[in-house]
Amino acid sequence: MLTADTALTFFTLALLLGYTPGPDNLFVLIQSASHGRRAGFYVVLGLCTGLMLHTLAIALGLAAVFAASATAFTVLKLLGASYLLYLAYQVLRAPVGPLAEQAQVAMSPLKMFGRGVLMNLSNPKVVFFFLALLPQFVNAAQGGVAGQIAQLGAIFIVATLISFGSITFFAGAVSRVLKRSTAAQRGLNWLAGAVFIGLALRLAFAQR
Numbered sequence: 001m002l003t004a005d006t007a008l009t010f011f012t013l014a015l016l017l018g019y020t021p022g023p024d025n026l027f028v029l030i031q032s033a034s035h036g037r038r039a040g041f042y043v044v045l046g047l048c049t050g051l052m053l054h055t056l057a058i059a060l061g062l063a064a065v066f067a068a069s070a071t072a073f074t075v076l077k078l079l080g081a082s083y084l085l086y087l088a089y090q091v092l093r094a095p096v097g098p099l100a101e102q103a104q105v106a107m108s109p110l111k112m113f114g115r116g117v118l119m120n121l122s123n124p125k126v127v128f129f130f131l132a133l134l135p136q137f138v139n140a141a142q143g144g145v146a147g148q149i150a151q152l153g154a155i156f157i158v159a160t161l162i163s164f165g166s167i168t169f170f171a172g173a174v175s176r177v178l179k180r181s182t183a184a185q186r187g188l189n190w191l192a193g194a195v196f197i198g199l200a201l202r203l204a205f206a207q208r
Contacts, residue, residue: 001143002151010137014156018163023199027119028164030192031112032171034091039112040168046116047164048157053121055153058130059146073124080122081204087115088196091189125206 002010018025024047032040120126130153138148 002137002148003139003142006137006139007151007155010152011155011159014159015163018160019167023123023202024119025164025167026195027199028167029171030195031115032168034189034192035112037168037171039109040171041165042109042112043116043119044161044164044168046113046118047120048116048160049113050117050120050126051153051157051160054126054130055134055150055156057127058134058153059149077122077124077203077206080119080124081200083118083122084196084200084203088193088200091196092193123203125203 028040028043028047031043134149134152137152138145142148
């Protein structure tokens with residue numbers, strides 16, 4: 001069982017990490033601005049679901065086994081990079097003007113949720129990040145290690161919901177302004193495409 005001090009310290013750290021510019025919160029920002037606040041929240045829920053699975057893997061010891069496999073790391077990062085390139089292709093060919101709003105309506109909650117899950121699970125860096133971070137806050141004298149890791153994962157997810165949720169809230173408001181300007185929509189599409197391509201390249205060339 002985590003102590004109150006440990007839990008509070010870890011929550012503060014997780015909250016700060018949530019606001020630190022990185023692939024996940026940048027992904028949330030772009031998706032929210034492109035498709036609206038509601039869609040952004042589904043992406044955040046998908047990302048947090050991925051974090052739940054990563055936490056479970058760490059608690060069960062599976063992530064340590066996976067992290068030791070260079071082949072698994074390479075396959076996963078290439079799959080993730082391919083998915084990001086696919087998103088870049090989609091956004092670069094997306095229509096602007098009145099059609100853009102129709103496209104936004106067509107983005108189902110399940111699809112946006114799936115994007116969040118895939119974005120998180122296809123990033124092998126999350127596994128290494130959790131392996132490096134979570135054990136630092138575990139004290140074997142306080143009880144079961146797996147239980148403490150599960151608690152830390154839950155705290156991290158709550159902090160992520162707060163930080164990413166606030167990013168989504170403000171980005172969703174901006175999207176309503178963007179929809180009134182064809183030039184702004186086109187600029188956002190190109191920006192999103194460039195971001196996805198950049199994230200794909202970063203992931204493809206990531207080292208263990």
